[in-house]
Amino acid sequence: MLRTLVARADAFALARPFRISRGVKTVADVITVEIAADGAIGRGEGVPYPRYGETIAGALDQIALARDAVAAGATRDELLAVMPAGAARNAVDCALWDLETKLSGHSVTDRLGMPAIGATPTAMTVGLDTLPAMAAAARALADVPLIKIKVDRTDPAQQIRVVRAVAPNPRIIVDPNESWTMAEVEALQPLLAELRVDLLEQPLPADADDGLDGFRPLVPIAADESAHVAGDVGVLAGKYQVINIKLDKTGGLTGALALADAAAAAGLGVMTGSMISTSLSIAPALVIAARSAFVDLDGPLWLAADRDGGVRGTDGVLEPPSPGFWGTV
Structure with a gap:
């Protein structure tokens, strides 16, 4: 079967700046891949990430x-x-999954023996900002199921406190984006427990996380930048309790499924994450989200305008894309 592949760069403006400890993003720069065969077209998206030299x-x-x-x-x-x-491989891999769906007439979930994707609670992000701005952002999210707080080293205790003060009910993920030291991880454990934080995500730099080996945290710690593919699980199992699976790291849904299987076999929990992206990245990630204790897929909700037919978010819950958008018939 002869195929044609077209790849291009696309840019989607954000509705508001997205701030983390490494900088500020105002545009989602993505790669869009389309693979055509026998009158059908499969689509995929990837988000090259400078953190990984992309x-x-x-x-x-x-x-x-x-x-x-x-x-x-x-x-x-x-x-x-x-x-x-x-x-790059993520965009191609997901386009092949979508093409296979279009040609076979069977959805991705059917082929995997899974129920159809339904409404999915997702973390809603409070970006790194001044304390009043973070409190205002959190107040608007006080009724969602899960909040993710971006923090740094300046005053993480207060950054977390101001969010919890105005949002007492949601579960919370704290994400320092590799900005803490091991001393800070240890010192902040009682506070994280006091404020009922559910997950601490990648507090240490990926190349300096040996301090977590054998550490028993009061709050589970997730590997993000430290975890890419299934082969990483062996060295992560003694340091982390949860693996954050992002298709842009695994190189597509195929690799993400392998990483989810490896994490489960090692007794580790699974989180699904994504970059700031369109719904074309989120649709395949929802397959992994169905196997995850934590889901962080609010990327398209930061966009001024998403791709037509994409996910819809209300009160921290994502509704799946329209039929035929990706992976469905």
């Missing part, structure tokens, strides 16, 4: 190098040997 141009170059293999009919499993894990 760029839009570099991702497009990777896809160009794989174009002949994809055109000749490379399977998703064969793609694992053709492209490295990352945003």
Whole structure:
């Protein structure tokens, strides 16, 4: 079956700035891939992430190098040997899943033996800002199921306190984005427990997380930047209790399913995350979300305008995309 592959860079403006400890984002820069065969088109999206040395141009170059293999009919499993894990492979892998759905007439969830994707509670993010601004953002989210707080090293205790003070009911994830030291992780444990934080996400730099080996936290700790593919689980199991699975790290849904299986086999919990992206990234991530204790897929809700037919969010709950958007018929 002859295929044609088209890849392009797209930019989606954010409705408001998104701040974390590493900087501020005002635009979601993504790669869109379309693979056509027998009158059907499968779509996928990837978000190249500078933290991992990725760029839009570099991702497009990777896809160009794989174009002949994809055109000749490379399977998703064969793609694992053709492209490295990352945003570029994510876009191609997810486009192949979508194409297979269109050609077979069977949804991704049907093929995986899963129920259809339904309404999915997601974390709603309170970005890093001044304390009054963080309190105002949290107050608007006081009734959602789950809040994720972006913090840094300046005053994380107060950043968390001001959010919990105005949002006493939601579950909370605290995400320092690799900005803490091990001393701070240890010192802040009683506060995290006092404020009923449910999860601490990647507090230490990924290359400096050995201090977590054997550490018994009061609040579970999730690996994000430290966790990419299934082969990472062996070294993470003694340091973390939860693995944050992002398709842009695993290189697509195929790799994400393998990582979820490896995490479960190691007795680790699963979280599903994403970059700031459109619903074309979120639709395949919802498959992993169905297996997750924590879901953080509010990326499209930061956009001024999403792709047509994408997810819809109300009060911290995502409704799945329209039929035929991705992975459905």
